[in-house]
Amino acid sequence: MKNLKIKLVAVLVFVGMFARADEGMWFLMFIERLNQRDMQKMGLQLTAEEIYSINNHSLKDAIVQFNGGCTAEIISKEGLILTNHHCGYDAIAELSTPKQDYLTDGFWAKTKADELKPKSLFIRFFVRMDDVSKRILGKVNDSMTEEEREKAINAEIALIQKENNDGGKYTVSVRSFFQGNEFYYFVYQDFKDVRLVGTPPKSIGKFGGDTDNWEWPRHTGDFSMFRVYGDANGNPADYSTANIPLKPKRHLSVNMNGVKEGDFAMILGYPGRTNRWLPAGGIEQNVKFAYPAWVEASKLNMDVMKKYMDKNDDTRLDYESKYAGIANYWKNRQGMIDALTKAKTAELKSKNEAKFNAWANKPANVAKYGKVVETLNNYYAKTSEKARHDNYLMQILRGSSFAAISRTLGAQLDGYAKANEEAKAGLKADLLTSVDEFYTEISMDVEKDLLSSQFNLYARKAGYVLCPTIEQIGSKSNNDFRKFINATFEMSLFSSADKLKAFIEYPKDGMITNDPLFQLSSELLAHYNSKSEELTKLQADYSKSFRLLVAGLREAKMSTIQYPDANSTLRLTYGKVSALPANPKNDAKVNYYTTLDGTIKKYKAKDEEFDLPQRLMDLHKAKDYGQYVDKAGHLPVNFLTDNDITGGNSGSPVLNGKGELIGLAFDGNIEAMAGDVIFDKNLQKTINVDIRYVLFIIDKFAGAKHIVDEMTIVK
DSSP states (O other): OHHHHHHHHHHHHHHSSOOOTTSOOBOGGGHHHHTHHHHHHHTOOSOHHHHSOSSSOOGGGGEEEETTTEEEEEOSTTOEEEEOTTTSHHHHHHHOOSSSOHHHHOEEOSSGGGOBOOSSOOEEEEEEEEEOHHHHHTTOOTTSOHHHHHHHHHHHHHHHHHHHSTTTTSEEEEEEETTTTEEEEEEEEEEOEEEEEEEOOHHHHTTTHHHHTTOSSOOOOOOEEEEEEEOTTSOOOOOOTTOEEOOOSOOOOEEOSOOOTTOEEEEEEOOOOOOTTOOHHHHHHIIIIIHHHHHHHHHHHHHHHHHHHTTOHHHHHHHHHHHHHHHHHHHHHHHHHHHHHHHTHHHHHHHHHHHHHHHHTSTTTHHHHTTHHHHHHHHHHHHHHHHHHHHHHHHHHHHOTTTTGGGTHHHHHHHHHHSOHHHHHHHHHHHHHHHHHHHHTOOHHHHHHHHHHHHHHHHHHOOSSOOHHHHHHHHHHTTOOHHHHHHHHHHOGGGOHHHHHHHHHSOOTTTTTTOHHHHHHHHHHHHHHOOOHHHHHHHHHHHHHHHHHHHHHHHTTOOSOOSOOOOSSOEEEEEEBOOOSOOTTOOSSSTTEEEHHHHHHHOOTTOTTTOOOHHHHHHHHTTOOGGGOOTTSSOEEEEEEOOOOOTTOTTOEEEOTTSOEEEEEEEEOGGGGGGGTSOOTTTOOEEEEEHHHHHHIIIIITOOHHHHHTSOEEO
8 A cells, every 4th residue: 555655645746737738748658647547538449458458458459669769569460560551671782683673663572572671770668667667766866976876776776677578588678758757668569570561662662762751732542561570489589481470468459440630649659858857058058059060060960971872883882871861860850940940949947937937046946946047157157169160079989880890890800809719710700791781781972972071061160179180181281181081081991891801811900099090989979978077067967956946946836848858768749630721732621631732733743752653653553553542532641630749750550549550650740840849739740641542552552451450350
């Protein structure tokens, strides 16, 4: 009974003043107490136990994290997985060649034997979670430094992980929430044998490209399909032809009845990161310093890659996925700048923090909270120039495969050189494979151009304290780094796979660490991670003050946010199918859905973003939509809901009140790009692929009805 009371108090603190139904990324274990009644009023027909249970199969057993960065769902009794096309993009590109270009042409396995295995792809099932806040916070006290606090917390986390991993069967992650004021552990089971089942051509899966990205109306068939395999007993196993399709604990039924405005919509997924508790100073720093640097440098990466991708199909396939990822965040960060500026978010937060500061300096609160706002503002004032610098440097590290070579392939080779002969024999074959894989997926011309171009931008714009080599070479060459980069590559073992293979045959300790490219990479990484004593202290003071700010805002009930920021843990968000104001660009009668008619209207022959397969246009001309046609006569493509999602929710299932699949979340709208920092109930929408369009593409367009037949269809 005592434990029950403690947990109830924790829940009451957690819920506080209840937030709007459409706002919030909620823990599944609290659904019954926090959200169930509100959800039922909106149309939920499931119990909390049917959504999340640790003793019985429940809805959460059908939701998986996809390759660490997206969400996916199990949609058949034989382990069939549905996620976004852009989530499967890496795997599809890896499996493609100029002769068998699955990205461009699509792919559909006729049998399970035809399914394709990418080198590295995994899914993660969520098993259970629990609150360990009291246990962990019991190991710390206010007299500790931040370093001592972190050490004590990490020691207790290690114990919790060991206690719950069942001898290595499970992966256990202990995460902090509310800026270190609460802690929960999550138990997962990972499966590594995941194979490609089907993907539409890029002209459907990525229709609209960068132009339509984050925009509405959308007409994108953003989905791909995989299958998870296990051993004969249903356990995780490395890839083997002896493995069999996994028999999941739960799979989602697919509802083909369509959606209408006001329908209940629930999304389960793994949102990556939000910053809704971020102080005003942090928002201003991002808008004025960090994000502009990110936007400029990432656009340069895109321009360099595109120059070579347009000339050569091999290069296009090698860089397509990296380019898409950079382009996505490039537009996101520019959208954040615009939206946060327009909404005056920093100003609004600053006013609330002024109220908090007045409360914090009352006699009863001043000892604990009195210096919080002052300390936070001091940190941002002293780190804004560094934030700009770090974002320019970060895009060098993200753009070029060689910029971080010292911690990737270089680290492997150095370890190999230092190993004894027996260890070398065991490492050699895998290392040779790693070298082959690295050099078959890059272009040396692209990599040299990326480094020389980014060094030029960094030297001119980054400010703060520049990386010494870049500053020195730039001052001698008027920031023209081409000769320097060419010479560095010419002298380096990393200039070719053959040189590295020769090193592997006759390794010598010190050759890698003294290599000019390895040393350049090491310097870039060291400079990015360097901290002065002043910065270390500033960060420690900031960390403590941010934690106290969140604790104080909750204690004083000065924040409307009643849920923790997203951090790639499973969450539930609920709301409804919801329209934006009428838009002449949308052919639909009400601006919450789009149709194939609108897709065809956007068609531009041979255009990289708006070309379409002839087969799709023929089906449209004949109105051959089969059973997937809406009762109003159109073929639905995308629809809007007001769910609260962010990156990581890509591929999340959109579910009706019965927990049946009605769509697939894949994007947000540009008008509410500030959503990671502040939720706008009037503008923020989730853009989803209508499940009927998914089924239509599989069945009528691709002729892969056997895949549809595998699903549990509700009509």
